[in-house]
Amino acid sequence: MFSLLKKRMASSIERFGKRVKEREISEKDIDEFISDIQIDLLSVDISLEVVEFLRQRLKGMLVGMSVKRSELKRIIAKAIENVMLEILNAGSYEIKSYGKGTCVLFLGFNGTGKTTTLAKIGKLLMEKGYSVVFAAGDTFRAASIEQLAIHSKKLGVKLIKHSYGADPAAVIFDAIKHAKTKGIDFVLADTAGRSHSNKNLMEELKKIVRVNNPEIKLLILDSLSGIDAIEQAKMFNDTVGIDAMIFTKADVNEKGGIIISVCHEIKKPIAFLCTGQSYDDIKRFEAKEFVRHILPFQD
Ligand SMILES: Nc1nc2c(ncn2[C@@H]2O[C@H](COP(=O)(O)OP(=O)(O)O)[C@@H](O)[C@H]2O)c(=O)[nH]1
Ligand SMILES: [Mg+2]
Structure with a gap:
Protein backbone atom coordinates (compact mmCIF):
# COMPACT_ATOMS: atom_id res chain seq x y z
CA MET A 1 0.00 0.00 0.00
CA GLY A 91 -7.18 15.89 10.74
CA SER A 92 -8.97 12.68 11.41
CA TYR A 93 -12.68 12.34 11.90
CA GLU A 94 -14.88 10.38 14.25
CA ILE A 95 -18.48 9.44 13.46
CA LYS A 96 -20.44 10.91 16.36
CA SER A 97 -24.01 10.31 17.42
CA TYR A 98 -26.31 13.32 17.28
CA GLY A 99 -29.12 11.47 19.06
CA LYS A 100 -31.45 8.68 17.92
CA GLY A 101 -31.81 8.37 14.17
CA THR A 102 -28.52 10.15 13.36
CA CYS A 103 -28.39 9.93 9.57
CA VAL A 104 -25.11 9.15 7.79
CA LEU A 105 -25.28 9.60 4.02
CA PHE A 106 -22.83 7.72 1.77
CA LEU A 107 -22.01 9.68 -1.39
CA GLY A 108 -19.81 9.23 -4.41
CA PHE A 109 -19.34 8.14 -8.02
CA ASN A 110 -20.34 4.71 -9.27
CA GLY A 111 -18.30 1.82 -7.96
CA THR A 112 -16.20 3.77 -5.46
CA GLY A 113 -17.26 1.43 -2.64
CA LYS A 114 -20.22 3.23 -1.05
CA THR A 115 -22.29 0.15 -0.28
CA THR A 116 -19.35 -1.96 0.91
CA THR A 117 -18.08 0.85 3.14
CA LEU A 118 -21.55 1.46 4.55
CA ALA A 119 -21.68 -2.19 5.67
CA LYS A 120 -18.19 -1.96 7.23
CA ILE A 121 -19.17 1.15 9.17
CA GLY A 122 -22.38 -0.53 10.27
CA LYS A 123 -20.32 -3.32 11.80
CA LEU A 124 -17.90 -0.86 13.43
CA LEU A 125 -20.74 1.13 15.02
CA MET A 126 -22.39 -2.04 16.32
CA GLU A 127 -19.08 -3.14 17.83
CA LYS A 128 -19.07 0.17 19.68
CA GLY A 129 -22.49 -0.68 21.09
CA TYR A 130 -24.67 1.42 18.77
CA SER A 131 -27.76 0.14 16.99
CA VAL A 132 -28.09 0.77 13.25
CA VAL A 133 -30.56 0.50 10.41
CA PHE A 134 -29.72 0.54 6.70
CA ALA A 135 -31.63 2.63 4.15
CA ALA A 136 -31.60 1.38 0.54
CA GLY A 137 -31.30 4.83 -1.01
CA ASP A 138 -29.79 3.52 -4.27
CA THR A 139 -33.05 2.82 -6.09
CA PHE A 140 -31.34 3.42 -9.43
CA ARG A 141 -28.73 0.76 -10.14
CA ALA A 142 -29.85 -2.80 -10.82
CA ALA A 143 -29.19 -5.20 -7.92
CA SER A 144 -28.15 -2.43 -5.53
CA ILE A 145 -31.03 -3.13 -3.13
CA GLU A 146 -30.22 -6.87 -3.14
CA GLN A 147 -26.54 -6.09 -2.48
CA LEU A 148 -27.46 -4.09 0.61
CA ALA A 149 -29.98 -6.76 1.63
CA ILE A 150 -27.17 -9.36 1.69
CA HIS A 151 -25.10 -7.16 4.02
CA SER A 152 -28.11 -6.48 6.20
CA LYS A 153 -28.78 -10.22 6.55
CA LYS A 154 -25.13 -11.09 7.28
CA LEU A 155 -24.81 -8.35 9.87
CA GLY A 156 -28.29 -8.76 11.34
CA VAL A 157 -29.31 -5.17 10.55
CA LYS A 158 -32.81 -4.11 9.53
CA LEU A 159 -33.07 -2.76 5.99
CA ILE A 160 -35.60 -0.10 5.02
CA LYS A 161 -36.28 -0.30 1.29
CA HIS A 162 -38.78 0.67 -1.36
CA SER A 163 -38.81 -0.61 -4.94
CA TYR A 164 -36.47 0.36 -7.79
CA GLY A 165 -37.29 3.76 -9.24
CA ALA A 166 -38.70 4.97 -5.91
CA ASP A 167 -37.72 8.36 -4.53
CA PRO A 168 -34.56 7.83 -2.42
CA ALA A 169 -35.41 10.88 -0.29
CA ALA A 170 -38.58 9.04 0.78
CA VAL A 171 -36.70 5.79 1.54
CA ILE A 172 -34.26 7.62 3.79
CA PHE A 173 -37.09 9.62 5.37
CA ASP A 174 -38.85 6.36 6.29
CA ALA A 175 -35.64 4.89 7.71
CA ILE A 176 -35.08 7.94 9.93
CA LYS A 177 -38.69 7.78 11.12
CA HIS A 178 -38.27 4.07 11.88
CA ALA A 179 -35.02 4.73 13.80
CA LYS A 180 -36.55 7.53 15.86
CA THR A 181 -39.63 5.45 16.69
CA LYS A 182 -37.60 2.36 17.65
CA GLY A 183 -34.77 4.22 19.39
CA ILE A 184 -32.11 3.15 16.87
CA ASP A 185 -28.90 5.21 17.00
CA PHE A 186 -27.81 5.44 13.36
CA VAL A 187 -29.40 5.37 9.91
CA LEU A 188 -26.78 4.44 7.32
CA ALA A 189 -28.15 5.62 4.00
CA ASP A 190 -26.85 4.24 0.72
CA THR A 191 -27.18 6.38 -2.41
CA ALA A 192 -26.81 5.82 -6.14
CA GLY A 193 -23.46 6.61 -7.77
CA ARG A 194 -23.60 9.92 -9.59
CA SER A 195 -21.43 12.34 -11.52
CA HIS A 196 -21.81 15.93 -12.76
CA SER A 197 -23.08 14.66 -16.11
CA ASN A 198 -26.12 13.12 -14.32
CA LYS A 199 -27.95 16.39 -13.81
CA ASN A 200 -31.08 14.66 -12.57
CA LEU A 201 -29.15 12.58 -10.07
CA MET A 202 -27.41 15.68 -8.74
CA GLU A 203 -30.81 17.37 -8.31
CA GLU A 204 -32.04 14.21 -6.61
CA LEU A 205 -29.10 14.38 -4.21
CA LYS A 206 -29.95 17.95 -3.27
CA LYS A 207 -33.50 16.80 -2.58
CA ILE A 208 -32.28 13.90 -0.39
CA VAL A 209 -30.33 16.41 1.69
CA ARG A 210 -33.10 19.02 1.78
CA VAL A 211 -35.75 16.54 2.89
CA ASN A 212 -33.67 14.57 5.40
CA ASN A 213 -31.05 17.02 6.62
CA PRO A 214 -28.52 14.22 7.33
CA GLU A 215 -26.19 14.96 10.24
CA ILE A 216 -23.20 13.35 8.50
CA LYS A 217 -22.32 13.30 4.80
CA LEU A 218 -19.44 11.00 3.92
CA LEU A 219 -17.84 11.13 0.50
CA ILE A 220 -16.47 7.77 -0.65
CA LEU A 221 -13.55 8.13 -3.06
CA ASP A 222 -11.82 5.33 -4.92
CA SER A 223 -8.10 5.93 -4.38
CA LEU A 224 -7.46 4.20 -7.73
CA SER A 225 -9.40 6.82 -9.66
CA GLY A 226 -6.32 9.07 -9.63
CA ILE A 227 -6.63 12.80 -10.00
CA ASP A 228 -10.29 12.47 -11.10
CA ALA A 229 -11.00 12.20 -7.39
CA ILE A 230 -10.13 15.90 -6.99
CA GLU A 231 -12.98 16.94 -9.31
CA GLN A 232 -15.34 14.45 -7.66
CA ALA A 233 -14.57 15.84 -4.22
CA LYS A 234 -15.06 19.42 -5.39
CA MET A 235 -18.33 18.58 -7.08
CA PHE A 236 -19.92 16.82 -4.09
CA ASN A 237 -18.62 19.40 -1.67
CA ASP A 238 -19.95 22.27 -3.78
CA THR A 239 -23.31 20.56 -4.29
CA VAL A 240 -24.20 19.45 -0.76
CA GLY A 241 -21.18 20.12 1.49
CA ILE A 242 -19.46 17.03 2.85
CA ASP A 243 -18.24 16.37 6.39
CA ALA A 244 -15.47 13.85 5.77
CA MET A 245 -13.96 11.54 3.17
CA ILE A 246 -13.18 7.86 3.00
CA PHE A 247 -10.64 6.50 0.53
CA THR A 248 -11.21 2.92 -0.61
CA LYS A 249 -9.04 0.32 -2.35
CA ALA A 250 -5.89 1.43 -0.54
CA ASP A 251 -4.93 -2.28 -0.55
CA VAL A 252 -4.46 -2.25 -4.32
CA ASN A 253 -2.97 1.23 -4.66
CA GLU A 254 0.77 1.88 -4.58
CA LYS A 255 0.39 5.64 -5.08
CA GLY A 256 -1.60 7.35 -2.34
CA GLY A 257 -0.72 10.91 -3.37
CA ILE A 258 -4.37 11.50 -4.30
CA ILE A 259 -5.20 11.72 -0.60
CA ILE A 260 -2.90 14.72 -0.27
CA SER A 261 -4.16 16.33 -3.50
CA VAL A 262 -7.82 16.07 -2.47
CA CYS A 263 -7.15 17.40 1.03
CA HIS A 264 -5.24 20.33 -0.41
CA GLU A 265 -8.22 21.11 -2.65
CA ILE A 266 -11.18 20.77 -0.28
CA LYS A 267 -9.66 20.83 3.19
CA LYS A 268 -11.93 18.22 4.76
CA PRO A 269 -10.92 15.49 7.19
CA ILE A 270 -10.46 11.85 6.27
CA ALA A 271 -12.41 9.40 8.36
CA PHE A 272 -11.13 6.03 7.16
CA LEU A 273 -8.99 4.14 4.69
CA CYS A 274 -10.52 0.95 3.30
CA THR A 275 -8.13 -1.85 2.57
CA GLY A 276 -10.11 -4.74 1.10
CA GLN A 277 -13.49 -6.33 0.56
CA SER A 278 -14.09 -7.89 3.99
CA TYR A 279 -15.98 -6.14 6.77
CA ASP A 280 -12.88 -5.60 8.88
CA ASP A 281 -10.80 -4.08 6.06
CA ILE A 282 -11.23 -0.53 7.32
CA LYS A 283 -9.01 1.60 9.52
CA ARG A 284 -9.08 5.06 10.97
CA PHE A 285 -6.99 7.54 9.03
CA GLU A 286 -4.01 8.85 10.99
CA ALA A 287 -2.22 11.65 9.15
CA LYS A 288 1.16 11.15 10.82
CA GLU A 289 1.20 7.42 10.23
CA PHE A 290 0.16 7.93 6.60
CA VAL A 291 2.84 10.55 5.90
CA ARG A 292 5.54 8.41 7.49
CA HIS A 293 4.38 5.52 5.39
CA ILE A 294 4.63 7.37 2.07
CA LEU A 295 7.85 9.35 2.63
CA PRO A 296 11.42 8.02 2.86
CA PHE A 297 13.88 8.70 5.68
CA GLN A 298 11.40 9.15 8.51
CA ASP A 299 12.72 8.23 11.92
N1 LIG B 1 -9.87 -4.15 -3.06
C1 LIG B 1 -10.88 -3.42 -2.57
N2 LIG B 1 -12.09 -3.49 -3.15
C2 LIG B 1 -13.10 -2.75 -2.62
C3 LIG B 1 -12.90 -1.89 -1.52
N3 LIG B 1 -14.08 -1.27 -1.26
C4 LIG B 1 -14.97 -1.74 -2.16
N4 LIG B 1 -14.39 -2.63 -2.99
C5 LIG B 1 -14.99 -3.34 -4.13
O1 LIG B 1 -15.36 -2.40 -5.12
C6 LIG B 1 -16.52 -2.82 -5.82
C7 LIG B 1 -17.59 -1.73 -5.80
O2 LIG B 1 -18.04 -1.59 -4.46
P1 LIG B 1 -19.50 -1.09 -4.09
O3 LIG B 1 -19.58 -1.01 -2.63
O4 LIG B 1 -20.54 -1.92 -4.79
O5 LIG B 1 -19.47 0.35 -4.76
P2 LIG B 1 -20.64 1.43 -4.94
O6 LIG B 1 -21.09 1.34 -6.35
O7 LIG B 1 -19.98 2.74 -4.66
O8 LIG B 1 -21.71 1.11 -3.95
C8 LIG B 1 -16.96 -4.12 -5.14
O9 LIG B 1 -16.47 -5.20 -5.90
C9 LIG B 1 -16.28 -4.05 -3.78
O10 LIG B 1 -16.04 -5.32 -3.23
C10 LIG B 1 -11.57 -1.83 -0.93
O11 LIG B 1 -11.29 -1.10 0.02
N5 LIG B 1 -10.62 -2.61 -1.50
MG1 LIG C 1 -23.70 0.76 -4.21
Missing part, protein backbone atom coordinates in the same frame (compact mmCIF):
# COMPACT_ATOMS: atom_id res chain seq x y z
CA PHE A 2 1.23 3.49 -0.99
CA SER A 3 4.90 2.49 -1.25
CA LEU A 4 5.79 3.99 -4.63
CA LEU A 5 6.67 7.54 -3.56
CA LYS A 6 8.92 6.34 -0.77
CA LYS A 7 11.04 4.43 -3.29
CA ARG A 8 11.13 7.21 -5.87
CA MET A 9 11.71 10.12 -3.53
CA ALA A 10 14.61 8.46 -1.74
CA SER A 11 17.01 8.96 -4.64
CA SER A 12 15.99 12.62 -5.16
CA ILE A 13 16.68 13.31 -1.50
CA GLU A 14 20.06 11.58 -1.81
CA ARG A 15 20.85 13.82 -4.78
CA PHE A 16 19.71 16.92 -2.88
CA GLY A 17 22.18 16.00 -0.14
CA LYS A 18 24.99 15.92 -2.70
CA ARG A 19 23.88 18.89 -4.79
CA VAL A 20 23.79 21.66 -2.19
CA LYS A 21 27.19 23.25 -2.74
CA GLU A 22 27.32 26.11 -0.28
CA ARG A 23 26.75 25.91 3.44
CA GLU A 24 23.50 27.81 3.06
CA ILE A 25 20.48 26.36 1.22
CA SER A 26 19.52 28.65 -1.70
CA GLU A 27 16.31 29.17 -3.69
CA LYS A 28 18.07 27.52 -6.59
CA ASP A 29 18.71 24.40 -4.49
CA ILE A 30 14.98 24.13 -3.76
CA ASP A 31 13.98 24.80 -7.39
CA GLU A 32 16.39 22.12 -8.57
CA PHE A 33 15.11 19.69 -5.97
CA ILE A 34 11.50 20.34 -7.05
CA SER A 35 12.40 19.84 -10.75
CA ASP A 36 14.12 16.62 -9.80
CA ILE A 37 11.16 15.30 -7.87
CA GLN A 38 8.19 16.76 -9.76
CA ILE A 39 7.64 13.81 -12.12
CA ASP A 40 7.76 11.39 -9.20
CA LEU A 41 5.21 13.43 -7.29
CA LEU A 42 2.88 13.73 -10.28
CA SER A 43 3.26 10.00 -11.00
CA VAL A 44 1.80 9.16 -7.59
CA ASP A 45 -1.21 11.50 -8.13
CA ILE A 46 0.14 14.49 -6.23
CA SER A 47 -1.31 17.49 -8.05
CA LEU A 48 0.64 20.37 -9.59
CA GLU A 49 -0.99 22.67 -7.04
CA VAL A 50 0.51 20.60 -4.24
CA VAL A 51 3.92 20.59 -5.96
CA GLU A 52 3.86 24.40 -6.10
CA PHE A 53 2.69 24.63 -2.51
CA LEU A 54 5.56 22.35 -1.51
CA ARG A 55 8.05 24.54 -3.42
CA GLN A 56 6.86 27.70 -1.66
CA ARG A 57 6.80 26.13 1.77
CA LEU A 58 10.24 24.52 1.39
CA LYS A 59 11.66 27.87 0.33
CA GLY A 60 10.04 29.56 3.30
CA MET A 61 11.41 26.97 5.71
CA LEU A 62 14.87 26.26 4.31
CA VAL A 63 16.32 29.07 2.18
CA GLY A 64 19.17 30.76 4.04
CA MET A 65 19.51 27.93 6.52
CA SER A 66 23.06 26.81 7.29
CA VAL A 67 23.17 23.07 7.43
CA LYS A 68 25.93 20.52 7.84
CA ARG A 69 26.22 18.29 4.79
CA SER A 70 25.52 15.24 6.91
CA GLU A 71 22.25 16.83 8.07
CA LEU A 72 20.85 17.83 4.67
CA LYS A 73 18.96 14.65 3.92
CA ARG A 74 17.25 14.54 7.28
CA ILE A 75 16.34 18.23 7.14
CA ILE A 76 14.68 18.13 3.72
CA ALA A 77 12.83 14.91 4.57
CA LYS A 78 11.53 16.47 7.78
CA ALA A 79 10.49 19.66 5.96
CA ILE A 80 8.53 17.64 3.38
CA GLU A 81 6.86 15.72 6.19
CA ASN A 82 5.80 18.99 7.82
CA VAL A 83 4.31 20.32 4.58
CA MET A 84 2.33 17.11 4.04
CA LEU A 85 1.03 17.24 7.61
CA GLU A 86 0.05 20.85 7.12
CA ILE A 87 -2.01 19.84 4.07
CA LEU A 88 -3.65 17.00 6.01
CA ASN A 89 -4.31 19.36 8.88
CA ALA A 90 -8.09 18.97 8.72
